[in-house]
Structures are given as structure tokens and as C-alpha cells.
Amino acid sequence: MPTACSLLAACAALGLAACGQAPTDRSIDTSASTATLRVCLPENDPPRARRGGGGLDADVAGDLAAGLGRRLTIVWLPEEEQTDIESTDIDFRPLFGGQCDLQLSVPTGAVERFRGWLVLSKPYYGAGFELIPEDSAFRFGSAFPGTVAVRANTVAHLALNVAGVDWSQQSSNAGIVQAVAEGRAAAGLVWGPQLAILDVDPNADFEAPPVLHWNLHAAFRRDTALRGDVDRLFASKEFQAEVGKRLIEHRIPIRGPFESAHSTADLLAL
Structure with a gap:
């Protein structure tokens, strides 16, 4: 990743x-x-x-x-x-x-x-960063009231920080999925190919910025x-x-x- x-x-x-x-x-x-x-x-x-x-x-x-x-x-x-x-x-x-x-x-x-x-x-x-869960309303450029889980020191982490989005630092993609499942984060950005291993479906309508x-x-x-x-x-x-x-x-x-x-x-x- x-x-x-x-x-x-x-x-x-x-x-x-x-x-x-x-x-x-x-x-x-x-x-x-x-x-x-x-x-x-x-x-x-x-x-x-x-x-x-x-x-x-x-x-x-x-x-x-x-x-x-x-x-x-x-x-x-x-x-x-x-x-x-x-x-x-x-x-x-x-x-x-x-x-x-x-x-x-x-x-x-x-x-x-x-x-x-x-x-x-x-x-x-x-390939790129994908949004979970499937029904998440998070979009870059739009107000979002919740926290977005992300792996530290990734480009997605930098993008969230620059956009002023509240983020929750996780040590792994599995940790992002778990944080969302347990309600500790409202959404997560996961490296797309890893979703196959984690058995999680992304939000198909999410369009990540080119970066x-x-x-x-x-x-x-x-x-x-x-x-x-x-x-x-x-x-x-x-x-x-x-x-x-x-x-x-x-x-x-x-x-x-x-x-x-x-x-x-x-x-x-x-």
C-alpha cells in the first residue's frame, strides 16, 4: 500500500x-x-x-x-x-x-x-483508497459529522488531515474495518485491494480524488x-x-x- x-x-x-x-x-x-x-x-x-x-x-x-x-x-x-x-x-x-x-x-x-x-x-x-461502509455518506469536499478511520502516514491520512476531516488513526486495514464495525469511527478509507482479504464491500459510488x-x-x-x-x-x-x-x-x-x-x-x- x-x-x-x-x-x-x-x-x-x-x-x-x-x-x-x-x-x-x-x-x-x-x-x-x-x-x-x-x-x-x-x-x-x-x-x-x-x-x-x-x-x-x-x-x-x-x-x-x-x-x-x-x-x-x-x-x-x-x-x-x-x-x-x-x-x-x-x-x-x-x-x-x-x-x-x-x-x-x-x-x-x-x-x-x-x-x-x-x-x-x-x-x-x-486501484486506490475505498470508502467503507457501503452506505457511508462521507465525501471529500462535503461536511461530515463523524470520524473517518485511516492508516497512519498514508496518502489518505494526509488528504483527510488537509481537508480538515476528523480522523482516527489505525495501525492496519483490519483495524479500520474493526473501528467502523464497533462504532468507533463512522467511516473508513481502506486500500482497495485489501478489501478482498478483509471480506468487506466498499461504497461503489465513492469517487476518490486523483491523489x-x-x-x-x-x-x-x-x-x-x-x-x-x-x-x-x-x-x-x-x-x-x-x-x-x-x-x-x-x-x-x-x-x-x-x-x-x-x-x-x-x-x-x-
């Missing part, structure tokens, strides 16, 4: 690409194709991916491989111990080191942090020739329909791709 620190911190030196823990396992499908599509996925980041349990990006990777006529190889990345100075939740070192061809669910801002090293596809879906939603892309090394083929797939109505089906299957709110999404300028303007 995007945090204020992760979006503003400087990236670590790219010379570390060959360092760190290596991928722990590779899982190959049974396609008859001789060409391979190697996709790096986190081994435990539901609902995106989980080794042995599938996920949105695991399915999208399979759809991409089929569309490109390639055999899929998933390079499972181990969980990393996150620290307060992490510049991003995504570890691009295996990509830069040539261990995979692409990574998925990469926000637009990554290309700014890794300019000259990373290129992005067209966005294939969007609270992101376009997600496939990311490649700058020297790849693969991006054009992936972009053509992502641009097709058939593939977009397949992505929509996958989002529904994994209970992730269908959002975007957005015409206007989060940018560093939006964050600094809060």
Missing part, C-alpha cells in the same frame, strides 16, 4: 541490483511453447499473488503468456523485511538483474524513481523489446474484459485505468 514515505523517499542505489536474497522457486506451466515469459511475483502478497494460492497478477501473468504465445515461468520473490527507509514496496533488483522479463502492478511513479532504468506498459487496471488512486502497469527493463507486444494486449478490449473478470474473481474493486491519477505534484500540493 502506498505510504507518504514510500512515495517521497529517494530510491536506493541501482548498483545493488545483484545483491539481496535470490528468488526461492520457479514454477513453470505446461505450455508447448518454446519461448518463455518470466514474470516476477511476490510469494505472499494477496490478493495480487501467493505461491500455491494464485492471485490477480498470477492470473494476469498466465493471460499475458497465452496472449504472447509463450510458456509462463513465475519467479517467486521472497518477502523482504520492510524498514522505515524503504523507498518502495516493490523490489526491482531481480528485474534489473535479468532474472525476469517483467513485474506487474507497478504504479506510474516508479518510472520517476528509476528513470533511465525502468519503462512501463500502458496501465491495465487501477488517492493509482494506475498500475507492467514494468520492464529499458532494453526490452517486449513492451510493445504487451501494450497491444493491454489495449485490446478482449484483454481488458479478461482483467475485469479477474478483478471480480479476486474481489478487487474495478477501478481505472484512470485519466487522472496520483502524482508527486498532487501529493506535494496537499
